[in-house]
Amino acid sequence: MELKDFKKRIYIEDLHQQLGKEVIIAGWLYNKRSSGKIHFLLVRDGTEIIQCVVVKGQVSDEIFDVSDQIGAETSLLVKGMVSEDKRSPLGYELQVSDIFVIQAPSLEYPISPKEHGIEFLMDNRHLWLRSRKQFAVLRIRHEIISAIRDFFNERNFVLIDTPIFTPSAAEGTSTLFATDYFGMNAYLTQSGQLYAEAAALAFGKVYCFGPTFRAEKSKTRRHLTEFWMVEPEVAYFDLDDDMKLAEDFVSYIVQRVLAQRKSELEILERDVTKLKSVVSPFPRVSYGEAVDILKNNGIDFEWGGDFGGSDETVISEQFDRPVIVHRYPAEVKAFYMKRDPEDDRLALAMDVLAPEGYGEIIGGSQREDDYDALLKRIDEHQLPREHYNWYLDLRQYGSVPHAGFGLGVERVVAWICGIPHIRETIPFARTIYRLSP
Numbered sequence: 001m002e003l004k005d006f007k008k009r010i011y012i013e014d015l016h017q018q019l020g021k022e023v024i025i026a027g028w029l030y031n032k033r034s035s036g037k038i039h040f041l042l043v044r045d046g047t048e049i050i051q052c053v054v055v056k057g058q059v060s061d062e063i064f065d066v067s068d069q070i071g072a073e074t075s076l077l078v079k080g081m082v083s084e085d086k087r088s089p090l091g092y093e094l095q096v097s098d099i100f101v102i103q104a105p106s107l108e109y110p111i112s113p114k115e116h117g118i119e120f121l122m123d124n125r126h127l128w129l130r131s132r133k134q135f136a137v138l139r140i141r142h143e144i145i146s147a148i149r150d151f152f153n154e155r156n157f158v159l160i161d162t163p164i165f166t167p168s169a170a171e172g173t174s175t176l177f178a179t180d181y182f183g184m185n186a187y188l189t190q191s192g193q194l195y196a197e198a199a200a201l202a203f204g205k206v207y208c209f210g211p212t213f214r215a216e217k218s219k220t221r222r223h224l225t226e227f228w229m230v231e232p233e234v235a236y237f238d239l240d241d242d243m244k245l246a247e248d249f250v251s252y253i254v255q256r257v258l259a260q261r262k263s264e265l266e267i268l269e270r271d272v273t274k275l276k277s278v279v280s281p282f283p284r285v286s287y288g289e290a291v292d293i294l295k296n297n298g299i300d301f302e303w304g305g306d307f308g309g310s311d312e313t314v315i316s317e318q319f320d321r322p323v324i325v326h327r328y329p330a331e332v333k334a335f336y337m338k339r340d341p342e343d344d345r346l347a348l349a350m351d352v353l354a355p356e357g358y359g360e361i362i363g364g365s366q367r368e369d370d371y372d373a374l375l376k377r378i379d380e381h382q383l384p385r386e387h388y389n390w391y392l393d394l395r396q397y398g399s400v401p402h403a404g405f406g407l408g409v410e411r412v413v414a415w416i417c418g419i420p421h422i423r424e425t426i427p428f429a430r431t432i433y434r435l436s437p
């Protein structure tokens with residue numbers, strides 16, 4: 001073989017169509033083991049990992065020596081016959097006839113199958129991505145994102161891309177990243193919501209989907225400074241409609257991953273019985289009822305505060321699927337939320353809490369659609385009016401009840417994958433301690 005033979009390569013995931021045939025695969029050596037006269041090379045190509053069997057006598061001595069000497073992450077072409085192997089998860093393996101090494105690392109590959117500390121792995125994230133578990137997590141992330149797009153596209157929502165540079169806060173001023181914008185102050189967006197609202201009044205039902213930024217001082221396993229959020233927004237929609245959309249959406253994502261990503265969930269040893277019960281409808285409890293749940297579980301919680309991570313865990317533990325908590329005290333919520341006409345202390349807000357201690361994955365609300373009430377909130381929150389004039393316009397020209405929510409992609413990936421920390425759910429995580437690689 002020679003380098004240009006990579007043009008004939010077949011992806012490992014497609015080899016089931018090639019049983020009994022000789023093929024070339026192009027990849028990297030993932031791992032290997034030997035038993036004297038046989039080398040078992042585990043080769044990955046980004047689609048799958050396949051076992052390649054090199055038997056002394058069936059290949060030239062030179063090729064047998066090559067397979068004896070090559071180290072982890074050597075890039076190579078392997079030629080061989082595809083044969084059935086019922087014991088492997090893949091169902092087939094490669095009986096090797098030839099190997100062409102493209103580049104052999106001169107240094108030992110830093111990530112070995114042995115245990116490494118998390119900081120070391122995060123410092124080597126550019127290489128860690130090649131590991132089996134990360135492969136599974138990020139392929140599930142990919143599936144979740146494509147399910148998100150399909151869900152809204154199938155329902156004729158229009159995708160509206162909202163700006164990343166913004167002049168003002170969407171969620172609250174305490175977590176803004178400021179940047180210089182030709183002598184003016186600009187902030188990285190915390191949420192596309194305000195723009196999605198403008199678009200909902202133009203297109204009826206819309207969603208935005210992009211990176212969002214929070215200068216959170218939080219060091220928890222649920223917070224990133226840069227994360228991806230999808231935000232649907234619908235005109236002529238109230239809080240009940242919003243909750244219904246949210247539960248259908250979350251069920252759709254989970255069921256899609258269960259159907260399409262079995263082998264990745266197996267790699268992660270995820271207990272899928274807990275995911276199978278994630279179907280609509282979800283239980284709904286009011287904020288007041290949630291406070292009672294906390295008190296009944298011996299937690300000293302005062303009406304009026306926002307729930308912390310451990311409170312959310314106690315509430316969600318009462319249910320076998322995500323739970324929707326609605327009608328929070330307006331004090332702890334954003335300026336744009338509509339007050340509950342039944343009780344002015346409450347905002348028409350809702351959060352979806354994931355089971356198994358994964359906490360809030362969705363935050364949403366019905367929006368304040370009355371001009372005077374919204375202006376009052378903007379002043380109460382000491383937000384500069386001049387930046388919100390366009391947003392107030394939406395309440396001047398054909399205002400209607402409307403609602404929406406935001407779902408944080410990484411928290412959903414962590415939950416569905418069953419991994420404890422959000423940092424592994426995005427290819428290159430950004431946290432208060434990490435800006436590289």
Ligand code: NSS
Nearest residue numbers: 191193223224227231361362363364404405406408
């Ligand atoms: O702040 S949220 O609760 N709500 C909003 O941003 C609204 N503007 C959404 C809307 O109604 N259109 O954030 C929504 C979700 C939240 O439930 C989490 O899942 C996720 O965004 N989120 C985060 N994920 C990771 N890291 C951080 N720091 C983070 N903050 C929120």
